[in-house]
Amino acid sequence: MEKTYNxxxxxxxxxxxxxxxxxxxxxxxxxxxxxxxxxxxxxxxGQLHMGHAMDATLQDAVIRxxxxxxxxALWLPGTDHASIATEVKIIEAMKKEGLTKQSVGREEFLRxxxxxxxxxxxxxxxxxxxxxxxxxxxxxxxxxxxxxxxxVREVFVNLYNKKLxxxxxxxxxxxxxxxxxxxxxxxxxxxxxxxxxxxxxxxxGEDVCLEVATTRPETMFGxxxxxxxxxxxxxxxxxxxxxxxxxxxxxIPVVADEHADMQFGTxxxxxxxxxxxxxxxxGLRHNLEIVRVMNDDGTMNANAGEFEGLDRYECRARLLExxxxxxxxxxxxxxxxxVGHCYRCNSTVEPIVSxxxxxxxxxxxxxxxxxxxxxxxxxxxxxxxxxxxxxxxxVKDWCISRQLWWGxxxxxxxxxxxxxxxxxxTDPKVCPHCGGSNLKQDxxxxxxxxxxxxxPFSTLGYPDDSADLEYFYPTDLLVTxxxxxxxxxxxxxxxxxxxxxxxxxxxxxxHGLVRDEKGRKMSKSLGNGVDPLEVIDKYGxxxxxxxxxxxxxxxxxxxxxxxxxxxxxxxxxxxxxxxRFVIMNSEGNEIKPVSEVRLSAADKWIISRLQSVIxxxxxxxxxxxxxxxxxxxxxxxxxxxxxxxxxxxxPALYSGDGAKxxxxxxxxxxxxxxxxxxxHPFAPFITDEIYRSMPGVCGTIMKEDYPRYNSKLAYxxxxxxxxxxxxxxxxxxxxxxxxNCPPSRKVTLYVLTENxxxxxxxxxxxLKLAGAKDIVFLNSAEDSAEGCVTxxxxxxxxxxxMGELVDAEKEKARLEGELEKVTAEISRADGKLHxxxxxxxxxxxxxxxxxxxxxxxxxxxEKIYEQLKIFDNK
RNA sequence: GGGAGCUUAGCUCAGUUGGGAGAGCAACUGCCCUACAAGCAGUGGGUCAUAGGUUCGAGCCCUAUAGCUCCCACCA
Numbered sequence: 001m002e003k004t005y006n007x008x009x010x011x012x013x014x015x016x017x018x019x020x021x022x023x024x025x026x027x028x029x030x031x032x033x034x035x036x037x038x039x040x041x042x043x044x045x046g047q048l049h050m051g052h053a054m055d056a057t058l059q060d061a062v063i064r065x066x067x068x069x070x071x072x073a074l075w076l077p078g079t080d081h082a083s084i085a086t087e088v089k090i091i092e093a094m095k096k097e098g099l100t101k102q103s104v105g106r107e108e109f110l111r112x113x114x115x116x117x118x119x120x121x122x123x124x125x126x127x128x129x130x131x132x133x134x135x136x137x138x139x140x141x142x143x144x145x146x147x148x149x150x151x152v153r154e155v156f157v158n159l160y161n162k163k164l165x166x167x168x169x170x171x172x173x174x175x176x177x178x179x180x181x182x183x184x185x186x187x188x189x190x191x192x193x194x195x196x197x198x199x200x201x202x203x204x205g206e207d208v209c210l211e212v213a214t215t216r217p218e219t220m221f222g223x224x225x226x227x228x229x230x231x232x233x234x235x236x237x238x239x240x241x242x243x244x245x246x247x248x249x250x251x252i253p254v255v256a257d258e259h260a261d262m263q264f265g266t267x268x269x270x271x272x273x274x275x276x277x278x279x280x281x282x283g284l285r286h287n288l289e290i291v292r293v294m295n296d297d298g299t300m301n302a303n304a305g306e307f308e309g310l311d312r313y314e315c316r317a318r319l320l321e322x323x324x325x326x327x328x329x330x331x332x333x334x335x336x337x338x339v340g341h342c343y344r345c346n347s348t349v350e351p352i353v354s355x356x357x358x359x360x361x362x363x364x365x366x367x368x369x370x371x372x373x374x375x376x377x378x379x380x381x382x383x384x385x386x387x388x389x390x391x392x393x394x395v396k397d398w399c400i401s402r403q404l405w406w407g408x409x410x411x412x413x414x415x416x417x418x419x420x421x422x423x424x425x426t427d428p429k430v431c432p433h434c435g436g437s438n439l440k441q442d443x444x445x446x447x448x449x450x451x452x453x454x455x456p457f458s459t460l461g462y463p464d465d466s467a468d469l470e471y472f473y474p475t476d477l478l479v480t481x482x483x484x485x486x487x488x489x490x491x492x493x494x495x496x497x498x499x500x501x502x503x504x505x506x507x508x509x510x511h512g513l514v515r516d517e518k519g520r521k522m523s524k525s526l527g528n529g530v531d532p533l534e535v536i537d538k539y540g541x542x543x544x545x546x547x548x549x550x551x552x553x554x555x556x557x558x559x560x561x562x563x564x565x566x567x568x569x570x571x572x573x574x575x576x577x578x579x580r581f582v583i584m585n586s587e588g589n590e591i592k593p594v595s596e597v598r599l600s601a602a603d604k605w606i607i608s609r610l611q612s613v614i615x616x617x618x619x620x621x622x623x624x625x626x627x628x629x630x631x632x633x634x635x636x637x638x639x640x641x642x643x644x645x646x647x648x649x650x651p652a653l654y655s656g657d658g659a660k661x662x663x664x665x666x667x668x669x670x671x672x673x674x675x676x677x678x679x680h681p682f683a684p685f686i687t688d689e690i691y692r693s694m695p696g697v698c699g700t701i702m703k704e705d706y707p708r709y710n711s712k713l714a715y716x717x718x719x720x721x722x723x724x725x726x727x728x729x730x731x732x733x734x735x736x737x738x739x740n741c742p743p744s745r746k747v748t749l750y751v752l753t754e755n756x757x758x759x760x761x762x763x764x765x766x767l768k769l770a771g772a773k774d775i776v777f778l779n780s781a782e783d784s785a786e787g788c789v790t791x792x793x794x795x796x797x798x799x800x801x802m803g804e805l806v807d808a809e810k811e812k813a814r815l816e817g818e819l820e821k822v823t824a825e826i827s828r829a830d831g832k833l834h835x836x837x838x839x840x841x842x843x844x845x846x847x848x849x850x851x852x853x854x855x856x857x858x859x860x861x862e863k864i865y866e867q868l869k870i871f872d873n874k
Numbered sequence: 875g876g877g878a879g880c881u882u883a884g885c886u887c888a889g890u891u892g893g894g895a896g897a898g899c900a901a902c903u904g905c906c907c908u909a910c911a912a913g914c915a916g917u918g919g920g921u922c923a924u925a926g927g928u929u930c931g932a933g934c935c936c937u938a939u940a941g942c943u944c945c946c947a948c949c950a
Contacts (some may be wrong), residue, residue, distance in 0.1 A: 004912070005910090005912080006912080135938085154913090189946090189947090196950090212950085213950070214950065215950070226950095259950085260950085261949060261950080264949050264950070265949080265950065267950095269950050271950095276950075277950075278948090278949090310896090337949085337950090338947095339947070381890090383879080384878090387878070387946085388876080390876085390878095390946065390947095391946075394946080472881070482944090482945085483945095486946095487947095488946095497882080517886090519943090550888090550897090550898085551886090551888050551898075552887085552888085554892095556879085556880085556887090557879095557880095557884090557944090559887085561899090563886085563898085563899055564898075566912075567898055567912095568898095570912045570913090571912090573912045574909090574910065574913085575908040576909085576910080577910035577912095577913090578909060578910075580910080581909035581910080582909085583909095625890080627887095627888070628888075628889085628890090631896095631897070634898090635897075643914080646909075647914090654908085733916065734916060734917090736904090737903070737905095737916040737917075738916075738917080740904070741904090742904075742905075743904080743907070743915070744905085744907080768907095770913095771907090810879090829894090832894095835931085836928050838893090838930045839930080840930080841929090842930070843893085846893055850893090850894095853894085
């Protein structure tokens, strides 16, 4: 083995081998229990970013854990066609060639899109592989694969037939840049500094005006009324009259509607049903005309008269100028308001009335809400259930049609002969109503999230009653960021219930965002993104993985920092070197099972610690608390195993005593073997690379069992005793460092104790780790030599002769300091044990523990008193 | 307007049934001791945001306050 950990030497090689030998394949086996995770399919436009890296690492760690536990562990991967995102990219690319969508036509455009997919879908898969993702790539699915398209049509037609999908003229969010409708979820709101323009609308036939205020004056061409509150006495006399739209000169009615807020602005609101969701509702109530004033690209249409053809903002500027000239503009005041933006191109969206396809949400939302209430689906952490409820309870109908070309085309045809609509799972040749053959398919495609919503079952073979579906569905765990709960998680839940009659997954593990070192969101525009592949290249995949999991709590954001990865790389190096130590020493020796050797106290201690670690890590993993599991393993491996146990065992290895060495090697191999298996889900590469080099091991660690807690190996009593020995060692070390005594200077250790056996049986360990040359037992404190530092421990009093380094005054002060500490402990424990409330209500175990502590400290205090007395006598 | 989260060591964060405050990094001291200087030993550093409450006992539960962050809705 190399002296330092060098992940490049083995990561790619191991991954290739795992893949080639089918380690990731999940095959149905009715004698075993399945455990399934479907991977959130990354967009084909995307490159692996830190968010993916964390998401994938969480899933990979869980799936590897479950696989080792003997489940048929399926991690089902895929990629997403990402309708709008990809289309935007392709248009950009075409623009460089001087081409547009329209100029190349639909067919050529789709050809280019598929070429894009062929080129880039593989890229992110390769990147996930670099990370060590143990997904079953033989099942890799693309959202526009035949099977997904079949599922999409099946679902569409079923919902259509149930009247849960309908087409209608409704207010939708329109992106003038992408030239498509968007769902509510695809709009991001941001506060913007704008203006509030007050405009006078003269009352017809009177010499008065109604003053309205608006943030979007250019929509006034579409005004078909002004509204006042029915309770607003200021304006009641105008209700039913008409006002003249400035510039346009058209008369529009004054209506009474609750929508007008008396407190807000002037209390008079212009009503533009075609361009505002609230106004649309008002329009319905008062049967108002709907006048659209904008084209799909955000320019003004003929209804804007002289402003036709101008961009919406250009129109606004010129219109305001004109209003000012004609005196209709009363005033302009600054006003900040929330403006909606397209989540893909960030353009300001326009609410526009448009004929679109919708999914009726209310009937679907109800059972989806109950599924979470009834805990058929549970969020981790639970607080995200509230966010989910809030959304589901207030969800509006889902606009699913997109005026795009890349995506699942809406399976509806219009008969040009009889004008009827045909919704069909297969392409119809003739109209079933009139037999005509002039059929034209709806031009639009579906929201990319429509197919994502079906992911947990479309990937497993829906709508067929496939064996996979039967075996793996419902899946067990979904891992994703809180940013796509609405887009995806919620929609999968209602879709699963509606189409499969079963929820799609039992647990949803939510993670946060990976931010940059300063806590900012990583983004392209800020240029602060860190490329996981570069990190892997520099530190190795295991280090990156560990750094993304360690100390991270579910649902919380985390910051990426090189320092953190470096610390994890150091940990990997630690694991590497500890293993190297064990393996080198094992060479040429027979390694006996631990059950066949006589264990020392130290051996029992480390085995006992290992058992607690196995128990705690498994517990944490079962609760999907991966951050905690990592932390436990880190501490155990570094502190307990490396810093303590390996050091403890060195004398036995180097003593030349074959029997002792044999025991040490047994335990070293046993603990290392278990530790590697425990660590494998988090750091798959290094653990496997080492595992293969261990004596008596053949094959990959991936096929091994995850360690199981064994109560017979808990050795509680022995472990506790040995901790006393460790206390002695620490005490001596501390004294030496405090007095600036070089470690190379070996001391004689005088010990006054009732635990002579414990000390003498661990003499070698104490001498080695404490830096002592011999141990001498005293019969009385009086026997201690001059110039000693005294340390009282729970298993005995130590006298450490430090000669000239000892200052009697300081030593006395130090002892008095210790007395103070011990006394404080005594009064704390004593206080508790004299508290009747504590005695009557605290668990017995706790009371016993307190009693034991009290005993211990009282004994220690006695010893310290004794020492101080000796001091005073000298 | 509604909701959520955060506030713990200089920095970044853990702390999940309430039972003596933790890690990493940074700082300081001393060490090349045959696994590892990507290391070892040791040290210092916290009224767990503030104020109340519940409890024998609160970083953890309840109430209020402050600051920061986010989500949803939205006033034209």
